[in-house]
Amino acid sequence: MSADPSTRRGIPDATVARLPEYLRALHSFSDDGIASVSSEDLAVATGVGSAKVRKDLSYLGSYGIRGVGYDVDHLAYQISFALGLTHEWAVAIVGMGNLGRALAAYRGFATKGFRIVGLLDQDTRLHGQVVAGLPVRPMADLAGLVGEGLAIGVIATPAESAQDVCDQLVSVGVRSILNFAPTVLATPPSVVVRKVDLSTELQILAFHEQRKAGRAVTLAEVSS
Amino acid sequence: MSADPSTRRGIPDATVARLPEYLRALHSFSDDGIASVSSEDLAVATGVGSAKVRKDLSYLGSYGIRGVGYDVDHLAYQISFALGLTHEWAVAIVGMGNLGRALAAYRGFATKGFRIVGLLDQDTRLHGQVVAGLPVRPMADLAGLVGEGLAIGVIATPAESAQDVCDQLVSVGVRSILNFAPTVLATPPSVVVRKVDLSTELQILAFHEQRKAGRAVTLAEVSS
DNA sequence: TAGATTGTTAATCGATTAACAATC
DNA sequence: TAGATTGTTAATCGATTAACAATC
Numbered sequence: 001m002s003a004d005p006s007t008r009r010g011i012p013d014a015t016v017a018r019l020p021e022y023l024r025a026l027h028s029f030s031d032d033g034i035a036s037v038s039s040e041d042l043a044v045a046t047g048v049g050s051a052k053v054r055k056d057l058s059y060l061g062s063y064g065i066r067g068v069g070y071d072v073d074h075l076a077y078q079i080s081f082a083l084g085l086t087h088e089w090a091v092a093i094v095g096m097g098n099l100g101r102a103l104a105a106y107r108g109f110a111t112k113g114f115r116i117v118g119l120l121d122q123d124t125r126l127h128g129q130v131v132a133g134l135p136v137r138p139m140a141d142l143a144g145l146v147g148e149g150l151a152i153g154v155i156a157t158p159a160e161s162a163q164d165v166c167d168q169l170v171s172v173g174v175r176s177i178l179n180f181a182p183t184v185l186a187t188p189p190s191v192v193v194r195k196v197d198l199s200t201e202l203q204i205l206a207f208h209e210q211r212k213a214g215r216a217v218t219l220a221e222v223s224s
Numbered sequence: 225m226s227a228d229p230s231t232r233r234g235i236p237d238a239t240v241a242r243l244p245e246y247l248r249a250l251h252s253f254s255d256d257g258i259a260s261v262s263s264e265d266l267a268v269a270t271g272v273g274s275a276k277v278r279k280d281l282s283y284l285g286s287y288g289i290r291g292v293g294y295d296v297d298h299l300a301y302q303i304s305f306a307l308g309l310t311h312e313w314a315v316a317i318v319g320m321g322n323l324g325r326a327l328a329a330y331r332g333f334a335t336k337g338f339r340i341v342g343l344l345d346q347d348t349r350l351h352g353q354v355v356a357g358l359p360v361r362p363m364a365d366l367a368g369l370v371g372e373g374l375a376i377g378v379i380a381t382p383a384e385s386a387q388d389v390c391d392q393l394v395s396v397g398v399r400s401i402l403n404f405a406p407t408v409l410a411t412p413p414s415v416v417v418r419k420v421d422l423s424t425e426l427q428i429l430a431f432h433e434q435r436k437a438g439r440a441v442t443l444a445e446v447s448s
Numbered sequence: 449t450a451g452a453t454t455g456t457t458a459a460t461c462g463a464t465t466a467a468c469a470a471t472c
Numbered sequence: 473t474a475g476a477t478t479g480t481t482a483a484t485c486g487a488t489t490a491a492c493a494a495t496c
Contacts, residue, residue, distance in 0.1 A: 016431050046408055047408050082431070101322065150428055151433050184270055190434070202336065206400075209400045
């Protein structure tokens, strides 16, 4: 039984990355007044494949009912619990350029259980400026924020200062970092870094686009 | 020999996703005046593991020299070629909210071979407004942009309008889409969609943070 | 030649998928 | 009971890794 707590640890990374997607779909079903869904319903809503949905959910425990499906609200709660979303997480954003300001203004965080508790920048000229209702603060305020529960740091600085900022986050005890700067960060193994890189995403699309263009040329040649 | 053109197709997805990272490292080496690097040098710069670096590069061909390493500029060119970055790609951004504006202002695109050729929004009140030097245009202008070479569409709208915008992009012939809206897009199989979701990233970090917090509690209990 | 480093092999690991017994 | 759908198994697939022969 994978509901056994002793085997409940060790949810595969690929599964963890899909859990937020299922959660979003479940919230949407709940908003539509749908109380129960099958793995096939979730598959259609997330584009994931019903066998994979069932396998993923089985890592959390046995929360479905054979012949019936999954209770929408109960499953949503179980996924939230597994992801650690049953309490709020405090987030700080470092780097108040265009991207940092956009992130600070983004409403999606609050509704998902993340609270922005600090906006920071190394540029003293920005200190005190109000962005999305919060004052921009100096890096020296980091330690105090950690005392207030800061758990996750978001780096939205240029590449050049990202490692320095990362070191400061790590030194005050932040162990989860979301990095938007286009650079690889060196951190101790205890720190988890996830990276979002806009140029990398476009480059991967370019690779596929080029392959499609290549095929189109081949077809054009064949048909001429 | 994997340099054989007949086997050069079919670079694994995981490898494609790492090629931009190698390319960035190589540009950095080149800027520092370094002409030749080993797979170990690239491993350190990218955090990837030298065996994986060599395996990844072997899918492109045999561009290294045994006992010596890789010529920085030549390897950078080969990766650029494989990714389809030897010519410019035209990009349109749809959705001129905070995020869309930040993306429009981002300098990183231009230096990587992507040119923003259009900013669009469904809101008529924004039309004509100038963002990052370009006027915001109505969705009806999309078809014309495709005629001018538009290849990649970036969706930076709220979730509610993302599918509609996506359908419009697909209908005019855009087959590569980068989606920042927190929703799953339905597209024909010929369209490649990549998704960047800020909330999902934070939720994955929350999962790991929670596991660490759980361990810390256990340790605290043991040591008390 | 001696030392260094690639490119490739083969073993291992982790993720996906189809099928179906269990069971509501 | 008959129909539906889960949870799990086992096969398959793809990615990672260590080791080393090839070779500069």
